[in-house]
Amino acid sequence: MDIRLSSAAGRWVILTTVLGSSMALLDSTVVNVALPHIGDDLHAQLGALQWIVNAYTVTLAGLILLGGSLGDRYGRRNIFVLGVVWFALGSLLCGLAPNAAVLITARALQGIGGALLTPGSLAIIQASFHPDDRSRGVGIWSGLGGVGAAVGPFIGGWLVDGPGWRWVFLINLPLAAICVPVALRHVPESRDPEHHGRFDVGGAALGAAALALVTYALIGRAWWAGAAGIAVGAVFVLVEKRRADPMLPLTIFSSRQFTTVNLVTLCVYAAFGGFFFLATLQLQVVAGYSALEAGTALLPTTVLMLLFSARSGQLADKIGPRIPLTVGPLLCATGMLLMTRVGQGASYVADVLPALLVQGAGMVTLVAPLTSTVLSSVDTGKAGLASGVNNAAARAAGLIAVAALPLLAGMGPEVYRSAPQFDHAFDKAMPMCAGVLVVGAVVAFLTVRSAAPAAAGAQPVREAECKVNCGVAAPPLEPVGEAAADPADEVAEKRDTPPPAPPAQGRL
Template identity: 70%
Template sequence: MPDVRLTSSQGKWILLTTILGSSMAMLDSTVVNVALPRIGEDLGANLADLQWTVNAYMVTLAGLILLGGSLGDRYGRRRIFVTGVVWFAVASLLCGLAPNTGVLIAARALQGVGGALLAPGSLALIQASFHPDDRGRAVGLWSGLGGIGAAVGPFLGGWLVGGPGWRWVFLLNIPLALLCVPIALRHVPESADARSHGRFDVRGAVLGAASLALVTYALIEAQQGSWTVVLSAVAGAAAGVAFVWVEKHHSDPILPPEIFDSRQFTAVNLVTLCVYAAFGGFFFLVALQLQVVAGYSPLQAGSSLLPTTVLMLFFSARSGALAQSIGPRIPLTLGPLLCAAAMLLMLRVGEGADYLTDVLPAVLVMGTGMVTLVAPLTATVLASVDSSRAGLASGVNNAAARVAGLVAVAALPLLTGMGPEAYQSADAFGAAFEQAMLICAGVLVAGSVLALTFVQRLPSDCQRPACRTHCSITTPPLEGVRGRKEIT
């Protein structure tokens, strides 16, 4: 049984290294969007290149994150976590040195692989190392301190882009890794699941990632109308069908189909798809809208969204407690509607928009909506399956959110008619942005209707810290238990 106490020197080092590791991935997800206009200007990129700058990372991360948790269970959580941190840092160096968009996109895909290795391991190390009496407090500190990092991220990203340059958005990860790896090797005990058995579902992981990549390519390049786009769409669909077949017949699949036997679990993941598709599109496009149309600097654009994360940092625990007392249906119905209202308020953000009267109201309503729904969504996911499958359920929900985000980033420019050079024209981008916000609002309303119709009224009995406190604005939290077994 894990016996490290939180008050011990070793406990503090473990907490520090896990926060540093997770902060690398969290910072990357919040600062890159702010840098997109400058990346496009410096590298001569079109809109499709900017979409790939975001989605190349998301494709590999979403496709491999479940496999990353399984690798940690089998080969050692510290080993895979450290490997992920080093991999992420090397890929970040390649991003920072990229001479053109092709190299940058390839390096971003490699970053996603590193993220898939380190993200599950960060919280799993806490669960596997700390004494049960200290585990809840350790997770709470991990979430809260990580939330501070998430809050600082957009501000820091804007300062870096406007000052030293956009390349430092990626190069910043290197000193974090240089600090994180030695601490992990020196102070974090190795742990693995002796009960891990069976063959790895590598085919499933590869097919899942390939399907995402091919479908994303087809969506991003669809305006070309070429045979390559058609073939990519067909191949992506075929890979998706093959993925489902493999998961049904593999002895130890990364995505066991029977987990969806729970109607509650299925319903909440459908809500997740709607909610995080809207969030993914919103945060991708708003960073561009504020700079291209409203004329904000990168620092101003990054700082503009800060209140959203601050609200989540201070109020998500109270939201989780409230949902536990009244049940998940009301928060999961009301939260998306508030976020939809925020999308509509963003329609006021045009050329010369004033922050206090035009931007801040939308940001505050968005933060209130996210506070209302994110913690209850996580709690409902974890409470809808047997506790022995909490890690798997959390991983599936996290992957669903990432898939929804990458599809939104790929599809929204197509649906709104954004051309390759749209982000270089304030009028063209502003018109498309308005359509995109209406689409995102509609998707959120659909999520609200799903929650009202299918989410059960039974209150959640989830007592895990991840159910109560969460501060990331891009994905649900990952539960520290991986695979299908509890860490003991």
Template identity: 65%
Template sequence: MEQAPGTIRISSPTGRWILLTSVLGSSMALLDSTAVNVALPHIGDDFGASLEQLQWTANAYLLTLASFILLGGALSDRYGRRKIFVIGIAGFAVASLLCGLAPNAEVLIAARALQGVAGALLTPGSLALIQASFSPDDRARAVGIWSGLGGVGAAVGPFLGGWLVDGPGWRWVFLLNLPLAAICVPVALRHVPESRASTAPQGSDTSGAVLGALSLALVTYGLISTDWVSGLLGVVTGALFVYAERRHKAPMLPPGLFASRRFTSINLVTLLVYAAFGGFFFLIPLQLQVVSGYSALAAGTALLPTTLLMLALSGRSAAVGERIGPRAPLTLGCLLAGAGMLLLRTGPDAVYLVDVLPGMVVLGMGMVALVAPLTATVLASVSEDRAGIASGVNNATARAAGLIAVAALPALTGMGPDTYRVPEQFDTAFDQALLLCAAVLAGAALLSFVLLREPALRPAPPPECRMHCAITAPPLNPGRRKQTDPPLESRS
């Protein structure tokens, strides 16, 4: 007999099954986000791809994910969290199969865009299943387990991606998702109770999602192809998006959120921080393989210190931010992360322990200092009933920032279509990119110091924000229902 949502205990067999499918589902997206960049040089070699095509391999996924992740959360609340989660898992598996079988770069890019759409359904649903299913007494512990195991998945991603690329080949970075999906879907259908928000809006902001996606696509295309007409059209479409959101009855991006000075400030900081991180983590695997001569496995392993440090220390960072407020951790974290980038010495024949590891450790410490307080500040800047949408906006902002950075950095540093095939040219451009990323982080530090003057944070960061180690976006929080809210409707 299926248990009702909101009553399941973590020690029960059903509770363990729910944790399993949620962790495996979120791990699919985490593994792809950290492993694909390691595979880019090999994808380029196999397809004879230009740097622009490699940019789109990364950005097609980010584009659709950033554009539709807010809509995915709304659809989950309206039509059923289990249903949308399962659709997302199945869609992600189909898109991953298309990626793994792609005969050329164009098909791979299209399949990556489909992955992003599916990821927008899967990513919010993974945590929402736990929040909706477990008893209030067990919810925090369940979320902590989900967050910790997800962190392990994020940490393993670069290493596993490198091992697959050097072993059976880069296609297995995508094909690995198929057995994970084959476990997730039947477990979810059999063991996860259906739930939905009884107060979910009756309309979905599809037009807003489409306008947002079109704006980001045009701006991204304009930056990658240096086509300023497309970029200008993207800006105009963005203005139409803002206008449409102001008029929509249930906008996916409520304009009223930005009435909070702190919310607006922290999203500006997020935009700068994740632009720097997005550009850096796109280019560093290319640099280590093309210039330093590392294998894909060695390049993936080189990135491990950042995620391992975040996995080990994010909880303490959240506690410090709760006690002293976000200003100092965010300012110091941005400066440390920028300093770590500048410490890297990734030229020809770079020795990992001497030239790479110190910079990665300092970068990781900076990320430890800033990620948990950043997310906690977002949640503390709005009322509790808007925590889910505020977290989603912040997450989408971070992904859009990475998208734009991956598009803009090669153009700003003078990289041509074949620069990544010429080690000397790529090395020079990469050094310029590091300076730009560090400068952007310095700007984020200045904004944090000037704009975030309030002292301690209340309420305390939720469990999913206290242990987090993804490098592409801050963690999502689906929001917590008040005790007076109507109960969740259940479906057998």
């Protein structure tokens, strides 16, 4: 397609992709704020709150690569719309959930919808717009998404303190009601004509099952589940190694730089996942903040990311990724240690804000260079796969952290109902998060090359993309350069085979 951004059709495409991605974005920023209220209303223990977060992440992380492949084969708009509808139905079930078990099940269904719609936003832009307008289109999409990330805590806190926590999920319904008809009427369909139509459903199921079993082992203290999860994970590796067209071609890890940077990703996003899960509880349970106050209290990190991530990426291009990937985690670790000063009667200006500013500075320093290094460590034809793998690794790391940290900190089932007990456990958990970040910094210092040459044709993460995609939840799903790679090339690389020559009429 060659839609121009200035046309009415181009504006409809932007509106559709922003609405769809905003559903998942708002969900990720507001659910943590609602957890204490959900627990009180549904009489849920801490383990249930962990599953409310992790059930979504398990299915999203396990199926997100499969979701992108389905879009290539059956149409990116079709799968995107299916994902939006699925996500909305899951949100409705979340909003109506009579107990924690139903809510957890609904969150898992939401994750399936997220895995279908999330890869589609950027893919639709890349496939629909004229090559000259793609970068600007992503910039507008990213800027509007950044605004959504900034206002998310306000919206979430207001909904929880006002109409109630159920509206954190029900707010997705009007967004979907607008998005679906607009997409069907105004977004052109696109697919990869070279896609063979075979999908690694077994690999996706095994990956999700392994994550679910390990998560269950950590939350439920069921060590048999941990052993089963490790066994299923080993089977997943064997299956992916032997398949002709695996969801995760293991040969991508032949790049030492790619492998080591993903190890850094695991450390960084594990710490982030554990921190943001516990920090919102600490501010409400211990410091006495309302949901709105707790959501907005964490806003400085988002603002710093929006303002300075692109400049951080440019600096890393000049000096290499080694220093940012070493210094950034250490700054984040310092910020998390400073959060131990936040207790009952804590002052926001004197106690909370300094910690968040230091942590935000660390996030600015490391996140954009981390993503750029992942993308530049493989050939350009594998950049989409590399970005997807890195995204899944980040989500899996956060999932394991949310499951493991309360166990390691000695948090009991009712700990979040007692301010002194939760404060004590939080003070034990923050040094653990900081320690994981220090490990990540050491790995980066010892293994990341100071000035790694970009793989042939690789593109750095662009400024507009960093403003929203280089965020807390996970790195971006797809790289965006001056011209998108041919979809047939991307699919061929996912099958780990040489890409075919581009069609005579040029690139999409």
